[in-house]
Amino acid sequence: MDAIARIETGLKGRFGADIKGLSSPSPARLFVDVDRRALRASSKMLIELGGRYMVGIGYDEIARNGTLGLIHTFAFDADHVAVVLRTSAPASDPTFDSITPDIPNAGWSEREYQDLLGMKFTGHPKPKRLILADDWPDGIYPLRKEVPYNLEPPAAEDVAYRLDEAPPGTTIVPVGPFHVSLHEPEHFAVYVDGETIKGCDYRGFMTHRGIEKLCQTQVSYNEVPFVAERICGICGSVHAVCYAQAVETAAGIPISRRAEYIRTIMLEIERLHSHLLWLGIAGHLIGFDTVFMQAWRVREKVMWLAERITGNRKTYGMVLIGGVRRDITPEIRSEIEGMLATLEKEVMVLKNAVIGDSAIHRRTKGVGFLSKEDAIRWSLVGPVARARGLRLDARKDHPYAAYGDMTFDVPVVDSCDVWGTLVVRVLEIFESIAILRQALAGMPADGPILTAIPEALPPLRHAVSMVEAPRGESVHYVITGEENRPERWRVRAPTYPNLQAVPAMLLDNQFADFPIILGQIDPCFSCTDRVAVVDAGTGAKRVLGRAELEGMSRKPEGGGSRS
Amino acid sequence: MSIVAIFVNVLLFLLLAPLFEGVMRRITARVQSRQGPPIVQPYYDLFKLLGKERINSAGNWAFKLAPLAALASILAVVSLVPFGSRVNALGGRVDAITVVYLLTLGGVSVLLGALASRNTFAAIGASREMVTMVMVEPVLAMTLILGAVRTHSLGLGPAVFSTAGAGFSLSTGVMLVAYLLALQAFVAKQPFDIPEAEIEILEGPFIEYSGPDYGMFRIYMMMKQMFYAWLFVAVFIPIGRTGLYPLNILLQLLGTLVVFVVIALVGSTNPRLRIDQAVKIYAVLILIALGAVGLAVAGV
Numbered sequence: 001m002d003a004i005a006r007i008e009t010g011l012k013g014r015f016g017a018d019i020k021g022l023s024s025p026s027p028a029r030l031f032v033d034v035d036r037r038a039l040r041a042s043s044k045m046l047i048e049l050g051g052r053y054m055v056g057i058g059y060d061e062i063a064r065n066g067t068l069g070l071i072h073t074f075a076f077d078a079d080h081v082a083v084v085l086r087t088s089a090p091a092s093d094p095t096f097d098s099i100t101p102d103i104p105n106a107g108w109s110e111r112e113y114q115d116l117l118g119m120k121f122t123g124h125p126k127p128k129r130l131i132l133a134d135d136w137p138d139g140i141y142p143l144r145k146e147v148p149y150n151l152e153p154p155a156a157e158d159v160a161y162r163l164d165e166a167p168p169g170t171t172i173v174p175v176g177p178f179h180v181s182l183h184e185p186e187h188f189a190v191y192v193d194g195e196t197i198k199g200c201d202y203r204g205f206m207t208h209r210g211i212e213k214l215c216q217t218q219v220s221y222n223e224v225p226f227v228a229e230r231i232c233g234i235c236g237s238v239h240a241v242c243y244a245q246a247v248e249t250a251a252g253i254p255i256s257r258r259a260e261y262i263r264t265i266m267l268e269i270e271r272l273h274s275h276l277l278w279l280g281i282a283g284h285l286i287g288f289d290t291v292f293m294q295a296w297r298v299r300e301k302v303m304w305l306a307e308r309i310t311g312n313r314k315t316y317g318m319v320l321i322g323g324v325r326r327d328i329t330p331e332i333r334s335e336i337e338g339m340l341a342t343l344e345k346e347v348m349v350l351k352n353a354v355i356g357d358s359a360i361h362r363r364t365k366g367v368g369f370l371s372k373e374d375a376i377r378w379s380l381v382g383p384v385a386r387a388r389g390l391r392l393d394a395r396k397d398h399p400y401a402a403y404g405d406m407t408f409d410v411p412v413v414d415s416c417d418v419w420g421t422l423v424v425r426v427l428e429i430f431e432s433i434a435i436l437r438q439a440l441a442g443m444p445a446d447g448p449i450l451t452a453i454p455e456a457l458p459p460l461r462h463a464v465s466m467v468e469a470p471r472g473e474s475v476h477y478v479i480t481g482e483e484n485r486p487e488r489w490r491v492r493a494p495t496y497p498n499l500q501a502v503p504a505m506l507l508d509n510q511f512a513d514f515p516i517i518l519g520q521i522d523p524c525f526s527c528t529d530r531v532a533v534v535d536a537g538t539g540a541k542r543v544l545g546r547a548e549l550e551g552m553s554r555k556p557e558g559g560g561s562r563s
Numbered sequence: 564m565s566i567v568a569i570f571v572n573v574l575l576f577l578l579l580a581p582l583f584e585g586v587m588r589r590i591t592a593r594v595q596s597r598q599g600p601p602i603v604q605p606y607y608d609l610f611k612l613l614g615k616e617r618i619n620s621a622g623n624w625a626f627k628l629a630p631l632a633a634l635a636s637i638l639a640v641v642s643l644v645p646f647g648s649r650v651n652a653l654g655g656r657v658d659a660i661t662v663v664y665l666l667t668l669g670g671v672s673v674l675l676g677a678l679a680s681r682n683t684f685a686a687i688g689a690s691r692e693m694v695t696m697v698m699v700e701p702v703l704a705m706t707l708i709l710g711a712v713r714t715h716s717l718g719l720g721p722a723v724f725s726t727a728g729a730g731f732s733l734s735t736g737v738m739l740v741a742y743l744l745a746l747q748a749f750v751a752k753q754p755f756d757i758p759e760a761e762i763e764i765l766e767g768p769f770i771e772y773s774g775p776d777y778g779m780f781r782i783y784m785m786m787k788q789m790f791y792a793w794l795f796v797a798v799f800i801p802i803g804r805t806g807l808y809p810l811n812i813l814l815q816l817l818g819t820l821v822v823f824v825v826i827a828l829v830g831s832t833n834p835r836l837r838i839d840q841a842v843k844i845y846a847v848l849i850l851i852a853l854g855a856v857g858l859a860v861a862g863v
Contacts, residue, residue, distance in 0.1 A: 171683070172683075173683050173684070173687070174683065179765070180765055195687070195690075195838065195839070283834070286834040286835060287753055287754075287756065287834050287835025288753070288833065288834035288835070289591075289595060289831070290591075290594055290595050290831045290832060291834075292595075293595030293596060293597055294595065294596060297596050359754060359833050359834050359836075360834055362836065362840060363834050363835075363836070363837070510837050510838075510839060511687065512757070512835075512837040512838060513837065
């Protein structure tokens with residue numbers, strides 16, 4: 001019995017009439033419509049059946065049928081299946097059972113829709129504001145369709161995020177909103193006893209750009225890939241491909257094999273770039289700037305390569321719905337192959353230097369420990385999960401583009417610490433090089449690179465797409481719309497699940513290890529923050545108003561601190 | 564002449580310390596495949612800092628006093644030392660213990676500034692600085708005590724030039740190892756740049772400092788580095804005893820330069836340790852240093 005049948009039987013047997021609909025548009029997807037009564041129990045059952053929580057999606061259907069929709073998505077990696085659990089509630093009473101007590105990783109998704117759509121989640125363990133600025137007025141839910149994308153409510157001065165209660169006997173070290181080990185504005189309040197971390201509260205979502213709302217209201221289908229690429233400076237192609245795939249699946253647009261190969265090549269070049277970039281930053285975070293400089297010197301070659309192919313060192317602008325924008329010519333192909341040979345040699349030197357350095361062992365082994373069980377519980381993804389013994393890789397589990405044709409290894413180690421993450425990412429560089437060689441050799445000799453898409457795409461189709469970004473799995477969920485743009489587009493970058501587990505990784509570590517423990521997930525705050533709607537511009541002020549932060553930016557005449 | 568030597572000391576240390584820093588930065592850059600800044604960059608940096616507005620961001624007198632005290636203490640140290648193998652007018656009136664005291668005073672000044680700035684990161688930096696001071700200064704003290712034991716004099720000249728005076732021995736060799744290992748901690752470079760740890764605690768004790776106040780701390784740090792590098796040459800490598808004062812100075816400066824090259828190479832090929840890991844290493848260093856003194860007492 002295949003996995004979809006097994007899940008269907010399981011859900012039907014237990015929930016019977018509460019299952020309103022089941023459909024399986026492809027052997028890799030199962031859409032389940034469930035009554036909200038059974039939401040928590042069915043979610044729990046999906047986890048028990050071997051599912052991994054991916055992300056929640058909320059959407060506004062008030063104009064259509066007076067409801068707010070909520071979707072939880074689950075991946076069955078070993079079975080190569082994704083299950084989409086849909087439910088809804090009337091807008092007059094948008095209350096759902098929280099699934100966070102069973103699935104901690106759903107915590108942020110639920111808080112997100114509490115902020116943005118006005119949903120209520122009964123039983124949520126930490127129903128604090130997550131995304132909206134603290135002075136955002138109550139009762140305005142920016143992701144609802146009635147709220148214009150450029151609404152600017154008046155700012156307020158006297159509101160502040162309330163940090164979690166510090167454990168007794170600890171002092172608070174404010175890491176952020178601006179701190180050298182964070183490359184973007186975020187605030188971690190780290191509770192330390194001496195130098196030992198006893199807890200941590202996180203207030204993020206300060207880089208508000210409102211990308212999802214923008215793309216649902218202002219731009220058209222084929223403009224979104226360019227916006228998607230700008231979600232993140234490092235894994236732009238990942239987001240563009242992930243979005244394009246979701247739309248292609250939803251609308252049933254076939255793309256050419258050659259385009260799939262070119263997408264694969266761009267994704268792997270991006271991975272090479274990202275892994276080298278991260279290795280450098282990891283070195284910097286433990287105070288080893290020579291690793292930083294050398295890794296970035298090697299990375300420069302990858303950027304040269306990207307520029308040769310796309311004209312851009314980063315943010316390639318290659319992907320459109322239906323294919324890619326530029327071809328790889330035979331001359332470029334031989335240049336890529338030449339570059340790969342040098343790169344492999346240089347990375348080998350780097351690998352031997354880093355893996356064999358006992359001083360690096362001292363700073364990374366046993367640091368940021370999180371057991372395999374906890375990694376499953378927190379639904380970790382990417383190298384952070386693979387360093388904890390989980391064989392998760394969307395390229396293998398949910399093959400897309402040309403990955404089905406590629407032979408490669410997924411390095412997995414079980415040291416459960418920062419060291420493991422480092423080893424996984426360094427080894428993956430060589431796998432990427434191998435994939436690139438295969439893709440260049442196996443690419444169909446010629447053929448179209450772009451399929452023209454029809455004038456109008458069929459509306460209200462749902463699709464979920466997964467792409468393995470260098471930092472882990474990215475998930476995009478698309479509901480097609482009627483106005484030549486997605487009705488709903490939800491982006492979940494790998495940092496979203498991984499960051500939620502950081503407090504668990506920090507616990508009982510030394511404060512000196514904070515940068516590298518956070519750094520091991522390669523946090524991309526801009527990816528994570530993509531959703532919130534137009535910022536009132538007061539983000540940092542209120543957080544800095546806290547007493548323990550006053551020492552950081554004191555003004556001579558003793559006025560309120562500001563960033 | 565011995566009064567002139569005081570000024571020679573102070574001037575040479577003040578003038579050359581940034582140059583050695585520049586050399587170090589250049590070597591680090593080369594290890595990292597970078598071009599690196601001009602060797603005279605630290606001078607530019609200092610001039611820039613000294614020319615800026617003086618801001619008392621903590622609003623108390625201790626915050627302003629600390630950099631002055633730090634600079635004063637290191638100036639006092641270098642005015643005493645027998646640079647160029649000549650014991651000057653001041654150095655003849657003090658003993659080795661004075662130098663240890665004055666150096667500690669410099670560290671205490673840094674602590675004072677850090678605590679006065681009332682900043683969380685400065686406080687963490689201060690606690691790390693304190694631990695480092697308590698654990699590393701003994702190696703310096705033992706080095707001078709070793710000299711004192713071997714030359715039977717606490718005088719600054721004999722204590723420093725013990726190898727030259729009493730010859731090389733097993734105890735000197737053991738102490739040399741301890742001193743070399745502690746050197747990175749003395750000069751606050753990787754793997755022991757823990758109190759400043761830019762990426763964790765944002766330069767720790769100095770986070771609130773800017774302009775001339777920070778500039779003074781920078782001079783203090785550079786001179787301290789030069790002092791420790793010079794002391795290694797003076798104690799363990801008896802060069803610069805030609806009888807010709809300027810030549811002595813030149814030889815010792817060349818030795819110091821070599822020590823700086825070593826510091827830069829070690830610093831650029833190591834990550835930073837955590838304070839708990841470093842403390843264990845410091846403890847071993849103290850034991851080695853104690854052992855060396857023990858050997859010296861036993862006459863080995």
